[in-house]
Amino acid sequence: MLRIANCSGFYGDRLSAAREMVEGGPIDVLTGDWLAELTMLILAGNRLKGRPGYAPTFLAQLEQVLGTCVERGIKIVSNAGGLDPAGCAAAVAGLAGRLGLRVKVAHVTGDDLSGRDLGDAPNLDTGERLPSAPLTANAYLGGRPIAAALSAGADVVVTGRVTDAALVTGPGIWRYGWRPGDHDALAGSVVAGHVIECGCQATGGNYAFFGEVPDLAHCGFPLVELASDGSSVVTKHPGTGGLVSVGTVTAQLLYEIASPRYPGPDVVARFDTIELEQQGPDRVRISGVRGEAPPDTLKVAINYVGGYRNTMTMVLTGLEIEAKARIAQEAIWSRVPRESFEQVHVELTPLADAVPPPRTVPLSGTALLRITVMDPDRKRAGRAFSSAVVETGLASYPGFYGLAPPGDASPYGVYWPTLVPAGTVRPRVWLDGQELDGQELDDRRFTAPEHDGRGSGEHGSGGPAAGDQGCDGREGLPAPRVAPVAPPVPPAPLEGPETGQDGDGPAVRTALGAIVGARSGDKGGNANLGVWVRTAEQFAWLSGHLTVERLKELLPATAGLEVDRYDLPNLHALNFVVHGLLGRGVAAGPRLDAQAKALGEELRAGHADIPRALL
Known part of the structure; x- marks a missing residue:
């Protein structure tokens, strides 16, 4: 087995995680994901201010473990290079020199397309044409350049924009020699990479049934034991908090996906073929993953400056909340006309409902009135707006107060x-500042040297790499049109007096969350919402009950939007993609929940008539 550990799920994750993973048990490869779509924009801003275009927190983690990794032969693979992989690699080499270590450092480039004429590149989600010059433009590379770097002898590999799963697929290609046609093995590695890419989300973090997770405050990071056929076991180091279960793994599998076909640069992984098995405490086996040839396109993530924004939030308390919100807006727009801004977004969010149903008085409690304006003119969106809000303080609704002073x-x-x-x-691969020639990079097979077991302590990882094994991440690529693999057939709905199918037979009116788990997130301007249950009988009910129409009833913010539903009966799960809910993405999104992280919990709070037999 090749033991691949994760120590970062985002730029800002726990700094002690690398040390915990290196010291907590045997591993062969230490990986970490530092990049999200928003991170590239943050790094661009840093670079404009003269700061590094890579993630310096990676170096802080590396300083704690580099010596131990060199001693044990643990390889390090990270996308922390961001917009400047070469600069990050140089910083790693400098760190190694200060620590008195001899380390071969590789970096991968070729993803940066900002100097290329992309014309009016069509938006993958909306079809619109690019209206402005890019600030950043990066293609999502796959795992093969990482494998080339490791095959050339690199101890540390730093990349720019690669798919999140490539951090696992690359080491898999290196160790097992997978060829481009080994679709099933590659697909299995993509699934394993998708599970651990978000750190503790695979080990009980952000989990719907959080009451089942022991010692969440000390949640351990995940690792996968990757086999030569692409199957894997998800686990964590002993003695750490958290939980690895079929449920926690299912939740992460549903995170930020769309169609069950999950395309990437190396392979299309079929999420509707995944099989999960609880092998023991904190051990979940992933097998059966089928793969297909990748598309002939790569996704490119472009960021450009859209204008200026400003947000003011007012608190509404007591009776007649909606009437107070109307009065507040009338006062504000009388000072700065609403139509003078390019965009205006108003969000009224109840925080507490003091009057339980059935209500005999108008809506009462506490709510936030959040108003965001966006405009190309900085002055118009600046204090001209925020000061106008404050000016209404003594001439508005009773109980007026805001959450922040006027700002620019x-x-x-x-x-x-x-x-x-x-x-x-x-893609281009550099080792200690020298570029690998095209022959090395284009080689269709990568074979790791015979493993000496140092990375896994006394346990080892076993023998030389395999040769032929038979035959990110999606990151928003469209699914290729190929013959489908038949998914498992869901069981027939329950019959008899205990079904309660939408009113037939005994049922209990209760929250969906009584049996339904959920995880939601962002992918550009779209939101993804995955829901799952634990048994085939529960899934038979859920698949019939939770239609797109019912979802829109339970989540009013989605009512006027296009929503796709995908069934994954092998996981007892459904996945919904809500198009356009997040506007132009996280950085431009005016919603309070700009990344749709809470959309799943909002759905779970909705009520349904659930058959008593399923509770």
Whole structure:
């Protein structure tokens, strides 16, 4: 087995995680994901201010473990290079020198397309044409350049924008020699990479049934034991908090996906073929994953400056909340006309309902009235707006107060996904500052040297790499049109007096969350919402009950939007993609929940008539 550990799920994750993973038990490869769509924009801003275009927190973690990794032969693979992989690699080499260590450092480039004429690149989600010059433009590379770096002898590999799963697929290609046609093995590695890419989300973090998770405050990071056929076991180090169960793994599998076909640069992984098995405490086996040839395009994430934004939030308390919100807006727009701004977004969010149903008085409790304005003119969106809100303080609704003083507008970025032909993007691999020649990079097989067991302590990882094994991440690529693999057939709905199918037979009116788990998130301007249950009988009910129409009833914010539903009966799960809920992406999104992280919990709070036999 190749033991691949994760020590970071985002730029800002727990700094002690690398040390915990290296010292907590045997591993062969230490990986970490530092990049999200928003992170590239943050790094661009840092670079404009003269700061590094990579994630310096990676170096802080590395300083704690580099010596131990060199001693044990643990490889390190990270996308912390961001917009400057070469600069990050140089910083790693400098750190190694200060620590008195001899380390071979590789970095991967070729993802940066900002100098290329992308024209009016069509938006992958909306079809619109790019309206402005890019601030950043990065293609999502796959795992093969990482494998080339490791095959050339690199101890540390730093990349720019690669798919999140490539951090696992690359080491898998290196160790087992998978060829491009080994679709099933590659797909299995993509699924394993998708599970651990978000750190503790695979080990009980952000889990719907959090009451089942022991010692969440000390949640351990995940690792996978990756086999030569692409199957894997998800686990964590002994003695750490958290939980690895079929439920926690299912939750992460549903995170930020769309169709069950999950395309990437190396392979299309079929999420509707995944089989999960609880092998023991904190051990879940993933097997059966089928793969298909990747598309002939790569996704490119573009960011450009969209204008300026400003937000003011007022608190509404007591009776007649909606009437107070109307009065507040009338007072504000009388001072600064609403139509003078390019965009205005108003969000009324109840925080507490003091009057339980059935109500005999108008809506009461506490709510937030959040108003965001966006405009190309910084002055118009700045204090001209926020000061106007404050000016209404003594001439507005009773109980008026705000959450922040008047402030200036700030620039915001727009995320713009598009596609380019894969053949027009050339990955480049550098080792200790020297570029590997094309022959090494284009080699269709990568074979790791015979493993000496240092990375796994006394347990080892077993023998030389395999040769032929038979035959990110999606990151928003469209699914290729190929013959489908038949998914498992869901069981027939329950029959008889205990079914309670939408009113037939005994049922209990209760929250969906009594049996339904959920996880939601962002992918550009769209939101993904995955829901699952634990048994085939519960799934038979859920698949019939939770239609797109019913979802829109339970989540009013989705009512006027296009929603796709995908069934994954092998996981007892449904996945919904809500198009356009997040506007132009996280950086430009005016919603209070700009990344749709809470959308799943909002759905679970909705009520349904659930058959008593399923509770």
